[in-house]
Amino acid sequence: MSFLRKTAWAAFALAGCLAAQQPDFDKVEMQVQHVQGGVYMITGAGGNTAVQVGNDGVLIVDTQFAPLAQKLMTEIRKLNRGPVLFIVNTHFHPDHVGGNAALAQMIGAARGPGRSDGVAPLKIVAHENVLNRLTQKVVNQPPFPDQGLPVDEYFTPFKDLHINGEAVFLYHEPNAHTDGDSVVLFRGSDVVATGDIFTPGAYPFVDVEHGGSVQGEIAALDHILELTVPSKTQEGGTYVIPGHGRICDEADVVEFRDMVVIIRDRIQNLLKKEMTLDQIKAARPSRDYDTEYVGPNSFVQADQFVEAIYKSLTKKSK
Amino acid sequence: MTRRGGFFASLAAFTIALTPVHAQVDFSGAWAPLFHEDLPERLPGPELGDYMGIPINDAARLRADSYDADRISVVSEYQCRPHGGDYSMRGLSNMRIDAIIDPVTEQLVAWHTRMGFQEMERTIWLDDRPHPGPLAPHTWQGFSTARWDGNMMNVYTTHLKESYMRRNGLPRSDRATFTEHWVRHGNYLTVTTLITDPVFLTEPLVRSQSWVLDPGQRMGRDICEYNQEVPKPRPDYVPSHMPDTNPFLKEVSDWYGLPSPVLRGGAETMYPEYRQKIGKPERPKEKCDRYCNCGALDNPTCSAAPRSPR
Amino acid sequence: MKPLLLILLISGATAALAQSARNAAPVDLTGNWVSIVAEDWRWRMTTPLKGDAASIPYKPEARAVIDAWDPAKDEAAGLQCKAYGAPAVMRIPGRLRVSWQDENTLKIELDQGRQTRLFHFGAKPSQMPAASWQGYSAARWEPPASPQGNGLPVGISPRFSAHSRSLEVSTSGLREGYLRRNGVPYSDKATVTEYYDLFQEPNGDTWFTVTTVVADPVYLFTPFVTTTDFRKEPDGSKFNPAPCSTR
Numbered sequence: 001m002s003f004l005r006k007t008a009w010a011a012f013a014l015a016g017c018l019a020a021q022q023p024d025f026d027k028v029e030m031q032v033q034h035v036q037g038g039v040y041m042i043t044g045a046g047g048n049t050a051v052q053v054g055n056d057g058v059l060i061v062d063t064q065f066a067p068l069a070q071k072l073m074t075e076i077r078k079l080n081r082g083p084v085l086f087i088v089n090t091h092f093h094p095d096h097v098g099g100n101a102a103l104a105q106m107i108g109a110a111r112g113p114g115r116s117d118g119v120a121p122l123k124i125v126a127h128e129n130v131l132n133r134l135t136q137k138v139v140n141q142p143p144f145p146d147q148g149l150p151v152d153e154y155f156t157p158f159k160d161l162h163i164n165g166e167a168v169f170l171y172h173e174p175n176a177h178t179d180g181d182s183v184v185l186f187r188g189s190d191v192v193a194t195g196d197i198f199t200p201g202a203y204p205f206v207d208v209e210h211g212g213s214v215q216g217e218i219a220a221l222d223h224i225l226e227l228t229v230p231s232k233t234q235e236g237g238t239y240v241i242p243g244h245g246r247i248c249d250e251a252d253v254v255e256f257r258d259m260v261v262i263i264r265d266r267i268q269n270l271l272k273k274e275m276t277l278d279q280i281k282a283a284r285p286s287r288d289y290d291t292e293y294v295g296p297n298s299f300v301q302a303d304q305f306v307e308a309i310y311k312s313l314t315k316k317s318k
Numbered sequence: 319m320t321r322r323g324g325f326f327a328s329l330a331a332f333t334i335a336l337t338p339v340h341a342q343v344d345f346s347g348a349w350a351p352l353f354h355e356d357l358p359e360r361l362p363g364p365e366l367g368d369y370m371g372i373p374i375n376d377a378a379r380l381r382a383d384s385y386d387a388d389r390i391s392v393v394s395e396y397q398c399r400p401h402g403g404d405y406s407m408r409g410l411s412n413m414r415i416d417a418i419i420d421p422v423t424e425q426l427v428a429w430h431t432r433m434g435f436q437e438m439e440r441t442i443w444l445d446d447r448p449h450p451g452p453l454a455p456h457t458w459q460g461f462s463t464a465r466w467d468g469n470m471m472n473v474y475t476t477h478l479k480e481s482y483m484r485r486n487g488l489p490r491s492d493r494a495t496f497t498e499h500w501v502r503h504g505n506y507l508t509v510t511t512l513i514t515d516p517v518f519l520t521e522p523l524v525r526s527q528s529w530v531l532d533p534g535q536r537m538g539r540d541i542c543e544y545n546q547e548v549p550k551p552r553p554d555y556v557p558s559h560m561p562d563t564n565p566f567l568k569e570v571s572d573w574y575g576l577p578s579p580v581l582r583g584g585a586e587t588m589y590p591e592y593r594q595k596i597g598k599p600e601r602p603k604e605k606c607d608r609y610c611n612c613g614a615l616d617n618p619t620c621s622a623a624p625r626s627p628r
Numbered sequence: 629m630k631p632l633l634l635i636l637l638i639s640g641a642t643a644a645l646a647q648s649a650r651n652a653a654p655v656d657l658t659g660n661w662v663s664i665v666a667e668d669w670r671w672r673m674t675t676p677l678k679g680d681a682a683s684i685p686y687k688p689e690a691r692a693v694i695d696a697w698d699p700a701k702d703e704a705a706g707l708q709c710k711a712y713g714a715p716a717v718m719r720i721p722g723r724l725r726v727s728w729q730d731e732n733t734l735k736i737e738l739d740q741g742r743q744t745r746l747f748h749f750g751a752k753p754s755q756m757p758a759a760s761w762q763g764y765s766a767a768r769w770e771p772p773a774s775p776q777g778n779g780l781p782v783g784i785s786p787r788f789s790a791h792s793r794s795l796e797v798s799t800s801g802l803r804e805g806y807l808r809r810n811g812v813p814y815s816d817k818a819t820v821t822e823y824y825d826l827f828q829e830p831n832g833d834t835w836f837t838v839t840t841v842v843a844d845p846v847y848l849f850t851p852f853v854t855t856t857d858f859r860k861e862p863d864g865s866k867f868n869p870a871p872c873s874t875r
Contacts, residue, residue: 031453033453218554219553230395232437233398234395235479239455246453247455251395251458254393254395258556261554261556262556262558269560287377288381288384289377292377292493352853353683354685354853358682370669371673467827468792469770469791497829501823501825503770503839506839506841508839522829524666525857526839528854575677580674589664589721590662590868591868592673593674596673603677604677605677605679606678613682614687614688614690614691615688616688620682
């Protein structure tokens with residue numbers, strides 16, 4: 001099977017998996033938590049949304065699912081009625097980009113050099129690999145709506161903005177959760193939004209089929225630890241908005257990073273003994289972490305996590 | 319007012335004055351922990367592989383077996399990590415308790431504790447406020463509320479960060495909660511702690527510890543700064559033992575002449591009937607030669623290295 | 629006015645005293661209990677090695693006794709129960725049956741060592757019984773905190789000390805014995821003060837913690853304080869009497 005067809009099938013399968021996780025959107029209630037400074041976290045279904053508000057307007061990180069766009073916008077409008085200037089996508093998965101087009105439509109901003117009322121146009125920003133993934137044709141899947149595409153993409157190691165009185169950095173984390181991950185640092189508010197690189201209480205989904213790797217995942221977590229600085233007694237300070245789950249800080253990221261490294265090390269050790277994937281799975285190298293990171297509704301089961309690590313470690317470089 | 323009316327008014331006032339307005343005990347003051355139980359474990363530190371009496375499951379056992387204490391220095395973020403709210407009540411440093419009084423009503427709103435080690439601080443709320451929601455950040459000390467039952471204060475704590483049940487790698491998850499029961503008798507404070515951890519425990523872990531009022535103590539600062547102390551062999555290095563390779567897990571059985579299966583812990587080891595199952599040690603010993611005089615007048619804080627009795 | 633108020637106070641106190649200890653009990657300690665051993669495990673669940681006195685605040689005078697422990701000698705002398713005296717017996721893993729022997733005597737039966745402790749409320753006898761392993765235990769429901777330790781008011785501010793739910797027991801008249809099975813001694817001058825505190829857990833379990841304070845001017849340089857935890861069991865089916873053992 002050609003690489004392109006393999007990728008298309010993988011995307012279809014992923015979309016199918018994520019679709020199977022979708023709840024009844026009518027029953028979803030949005031929860032808003034103030035994180036620190038001008039940054040809030042809004043949860044509903046799908047990935048966490050980070051929202052930065054201030055005198056300039058609004059910056060949104062990740063938009064959950066399309067049917068939740070109205071509920072999301074309602075909550076954002078309670079925080080700030082200014083223009084939505086940026087949507088940033090941490091990666092291309094549907095539970096993080098699904099609301100892009102609907103929100104863009106609601107915002108009503110014209111693409112291009114400015115509206116007649118003088119308000120700056122909405123910019124949808126992500127790493128260029130996100131744009132590449134979203135514009136790939138997938139068999140039996142409708143194309144991603146143009147209005148929601150992150151056409152203000154970046155391809156450099158990082159991008160910076162200044163909005164609402166603080167510097168905002170987007171760092172590309174290569175081949176981590178996917179090949180298009182961005183971590184967003186709100187320098188003044190001292191908050192980091194990580195996307196699905198960090199998912200406390202659940203194994204990370206290392207999306208090998210879409211460029212993710214355990215090596216990149218660990219490097220990304222290490223970078224997040226470089227960005228975070230705790231306050232007194234090793235807690236607080238820089239707060240972390242994960243892809244899914246509660247508001248965290250550096251200490252929580254450390255535990256998560258250590259878990260990934262230790263399980264990776266164990267699988268690497270088993271590979272040195274020339275074990276097959278089935279043998280490695282049977283050895284259950286993550287069994288002392290499964291009770292903590294796997295539940296009945298978990299997206300990533302233990303075997304899947306082990307397999308993703310195995311594939312990362314055995315993937316031949318091109 | 320007539321003389322009779324004056325009498326009844328006074329009686330009412332006296333009765334009201336005598337009636338306790340709240341069920342409360344005064345815990346405020348400077349407290350020193352008493353180490354008359356488990357002194358070697360609580361001060362020098364627990365030994366690797368010692369899980370005796372802890373109702374752990376297999377996941378906790380493997381986590382602890384894999385634990386490499388180098389992690390505390392190599393992973394620099396652990397160097398200044400304080401204890402969890404549950405473990406800090408094992409009394410690894412002195413404690414000061416202050417009453418937080420509402421300035422308008424003069425009612426007790428909370429107790430505030432401060433421990434000397436890593437300046438751990440905790441507030442125990444007595445005003446029936448709700449606990450934070452599931453998305454709120456977790457902290458080392460957690461979020462604590464309490465109610466009085468006569469002279470006992472019953473505390474409930476949630477929102478804990480992942481931490482440990484013992485400092486030899488026995489983990490305690492961030493889904494754990496714990497209750498405490500505080501009671502003061504004269505100058506002794508007894509705190510009984512029960513930890514419920516759906517991830518690592520099969521039954522609640524109960525431990526009780528005593529403190530004595532120590533008005534002469536003065537707690538200073540304990541400011542910790544972390545630094546890379548050990549060069550890492552590679553950037554993503556986290557020390558741990560591969561499963562079933564830790565060579566140190568049976569040291570305790572040799573040191574104390576115990577059969578090695580008892581070290582593995584589990585709920586059954588907490589019950590009296592387990593004594594019938596304790597077999598013979600693989601390497602019997604006649605006499606103590608480790609921590610024998612910990613707590614004695616010539617070694618009250620077990621600070622001397624393990625040595626034979628004189 | 630003052631004499632009338634004093635009369636009211638005294639009559640109230642007298643009425644309280646006339647109540648039996650059983651009727652006045654603020655908590656119910658009766659029932660079947662099991663000790664849960666999650667602390668001091670190797671010193672309680674096994675016989676510790678000879679010479680191991682870790683955690684006990686003993687004076688140098690005790691060291692010679694500790695090092696001279698000989699279980700065979702104790703057996704030969706019929707002293708198998710030396711480690712089952714009041715200062716130590718609650719630390720031995722086992723089960724208890726707690727009941728009222730009469731309106732003013734609480735009885736604790738311990739299956740290990742087949743020991744019985746009697747907690748006497750009210751005045752002490754004019755002649756104290758001979759020294760024994762369990763000594764004589766005088767009990768009271770602990771009064772609220774006050775400077776004199778008797779719960780009576782002091783000063784002019786309202787008092788907020790809570791009504792106590794604790795049982796306080798003072799034991800003296802002890803034979804010399806062991807704080808641990810491996811011969812860490814206490815003398816016949818030792819006294820024991822205990823506080824029994826009952827509580828319930830959110831899951832419905834009922835527990836009590838006993839804080840035991842052993843003072844011994846001969847062998848301890850400071851009172852030896854331990855806290856021991858018991859959980860209530862639905863019945864006494866696991867109560868398993870066993871004789872004292874030196875090992």
